[in-house]
Amino acid sequence: MEYAIQTKKLVKRYGRGFTALDGISLNIKRGEVVGYLGPNGAGKTTTIKILTKLIKPTAGRAYINGVDVTRPSKEVLSKVGSLIEVPGIYEYLTPIEMLTYFGRVYRIDKKVLDRRIKKTLSLVKLSDCEHKKIGSFSTGMQRRLAIAKAILHRPEILLLDEPVLGLDPRGIKDVREMIQHFQSEGMTVFLSSHLLGEVAEVCNSVIFIDKGKVVESADMKDITARLETKAISVEFSRPLSKEEVARIQAVKSVSNAEVSDNTLLISFEGGLHTSYQILRDLTGMDLEIVSYNPERMGFEDYYLSLVGNERGVK
């Protein structure tokens, strides 16, 4: 099978013995939206830089649509759009001028270029500013323009390194909607981010990387299933007596029960099925239950359980 993006035991070492990537192997299918998560210094940006031919790996191979990116040919980049680190703004140019320049570099036919630029600026909601100097743009506008540049040539593959960095909630929502739009058009999107919520919202699958190695790789559906229920918050119509609390603590699988006014936080061993059993047992005790809320492990807790501290932090 030819993957959209593939790496085989990718290694990148810098001077003085620092290993940024230590045998990364990725297989990303066409049309997928994949999140690449890890702490600062994990190797996310290094991976993306290798895929965009900005740096060469020390060992291993990287492929875009089956083409080895470590080979001299640059034409593979015509299928790739990228947003890497700092947006890189051309202060004294307007969006039209900047996109015209990139359109020519990407060999977009002159006859279609003007129309394509208008459409792309409309997609990223910058039509009103097409003739304003980029130097006057806010961070959010610069990011959107950087995305416009990345998609102008209608790439098959989009590599986004921290696309929502520095954006306010409105800006984050705009970028999320854009990524969902790109996915609907069949683009393969590979994005690195620190914002776990955004990754969970838009990605089909997630790869966790730490200290230059892949720690975990799974579909979002599987990860969601793994975020097991470990506690239940139950609200009663009245405060419980000590005897009633003791009866609840004696229920099979309950490891602890903390009382807080009318609410009981019940911790237990097991999964979702166990929580249903506990609910059945509670209703059998003739207690008036007002509300029942399973508390799931958050994606953040899952992420932290997989990846350690940032590199350089002892």
Add this chain to the structure above:
Amino acid sequence: MNALKDTWYITLRDLRTRIRMPIFLFMSMAQPILFLLLFPQIFKSVGGTGGSTGGMLPAGISYLQFFAPGILVMTSLFSAAFSGMSTIMDMDTGILSRMMATPVTRVSIVLGRVIATVVVILAQAIVMLVIALIMGVHIKTGFGGVMLALLLIGLLGLTLSAFSNGMALWLKRQETLMATINLFTMPLMFLSTMMMPSQVLPHWLNVVRHFNPIDYTIVGVRDLVLNGYIWHDLWRSFAVLGVIAVVMVAFATLMFRKRAE
């Protein structure tokens, strides 16, 4: 063909950016203009005065007439030598990475910047030339000689700009680049016949200037302004500058490719 097109697009983009920073264009000419106004006054007695004592130049040649070609070359020197600063800014802001993550031919990224610098230098040289003409400088070879002089100045600009951009890609920091460029440009300027005729320079300096590309440019331009078409000097100037230009462009391209590692 792609390399030519890419070079054209990058040159245009660079020029558009520079035109929108007119203060920068003016500031890079400020020192040469100041020198052109001040030095002929300071070194007035150096000028040939048809038999008067104290003149070091041939009769009828004022210091202004002698110095003006040097000033044209100085304009090229300062503008080209610091053109690498823009490259470092592009690296720091991510613009260079953006360009490299596209199918654009690598050599065109260097050439485009260098050619844009040469265009600016030639425009500045024309402005300096007009000022010199207004001040009374006479060009013996006329329009043809001016064209050849601009060609020499452009070639020097290309050489120094390529060198500056190569150093920028190597050093990667503005402060280090500035210090390095100053280390080169000041000695190059003074180890030449820019300010004084060769007859009054010490022997060792007359030897050293033969290794200085600035001096080859000055000799060629000065001949065109003062003496006419001295083809022996002109061919030698073009040949030396041509070879050094090729070497410097190769150096800049090599530094650019190494950056990707």
